[in-house]
Amino acid sequence: MRAIVAVCLVFSCGSAWSQTSKPTLSGYITRVASRTDFDINGVRVLCGSGTSVIGVSVAGCPAKAPVVGQAADVWGHRKKTPQAIAADNIDIKPVERDDISGYAVIDAVAGPSGFVPGAVEVRADGYRMLLTPQTEVTFEVPLRGTQDVMPNVWVEYEAKARPDGLFILKNAKFSQNFVTSRENAMRARTDYDPSAVPANADPRTVAVTVGLGVDPKRIPPWPNREEQDRIDAIGRKLVPEWESNLAASDPSRIDFRFQLTNGKRWPWVLALPSGIILVPHEMVERTQNDSQLAEILADAIACVLEKQTYRMRIADTVVAVGSVASWASFVPVVGVPAQLAGAGTGAAKAVKVAREQHQSGRVSLSLMHDAGYDVTQAPIAWWLLASKKSKPLDRVAMPDRAAYLYRVLGEMWGGQS
Secondary structure, eight states: OOOOBOOOOOOOSSOHHHHHSOOSEEEEEEEEEETTEEEETTEEEEOOTTOEETTOSSOSSOSSOOOTTOEEEEEEEEETTTTEEEEEEEEEOOOOOOOEEEEEEEEEEEEEOSSSTTOEEEEETTEEEEEOTTSEEEEOTTOOSGGGOOTTEEEEEEEEEOTTSOEEEEEEEEEEOOOOHHHHHHHHHTOOOGGGSOTTOOOTTSOGGGSSOOOGGGSOBOOOHHHHHHHHHHHHHHSOHHHHTSOTTOTTOOOOEEEEEOTTTOOSEEEOTTSEEEEEHHHHHHOSSHHHHHHHHHHHHHHHHTTHHHHTTGGGSOOOTTSSHHHHTTOOEETOOGGGSSSOSHHHHHHHHHHHHHHHHHHHHHHHHHHTOOGGGHHHHHHHHTSSSOOOGGGSOOBHHHHHHHHHIIIIITTOO
């Protein structure tokens, strides 16, 4: 399995020498123990009195420890044992944040904010945003005012970045989480009963032209009680409290279930519209700790909560009501290369899949944090899975999915765990 590999174009702003010399390594800070002990893209950086830090007049290691997720370049010579770079020059980029826009479900409201008088902090799309008296606000019926801004409400927004990682909402349109009859039908069709799937079932029965090429309801379960109990326990912790507390009669309630499957039949996680998350046992076994496994499950939960099935794909596909293809082409495939993701063709497909992955990745960090898991392990999970065989990370090219999560950690989480 090989994910899309990011090409990082990082430009130096502090030295004429660095602009004319290709860095030995470009990427993100992936581990920080101290200002003298840190990694870039999994490779340890060895610095000392002979090291120049761009933008700093005094030679030596950085004056303060960098932050996980900061972009960085290093020039020097590689050492093989252990994998490291003896650094001549280091350029650690300042954290920069862009203005944002999007459409997502609110998953937390913090109440009145001390940052801006009269503001309310909301979290949606993986961002912390301030709703201020100056925000241009629209409420769709039956919502009527800020008292209706709460989890499980949707917001379409534009927001301006602040240096501290918060965003000021310029405009926001709030709407109720309606569930259409089509959504209900798709949830029913994607219900999964592991006891009804033969161990030798072949899931590859959907026409390749659909895009997904697999019938999720024919993916065999994997009979390992210990591993099944593990994903059940982690999954339950990750499902947000507001979602679990919805009444059983609430149409927007999603009953999440987590099922261990046979990865030889289908090697990627599937997030079904019904809330069932199918997880190949091989992925579980490749993760090194519960936080890494939590990221895999949290990303799938985020796909379902954000209704990527309907919002990002349904406009591009003609649905044949009642057919397997009518829902299989909409199932988010977690961790799969773009060419297999069932989301169109060519460059447009890659852009669409990246947009979905970026959103679910941002939201997954919030879910992990709320459940008490270490968010810095999130990119490592996808990095480990980018290689078919288990290898040290410094021998595996960092996939785009992991690189984006590191960027988010640097820009919005400030190195928090």
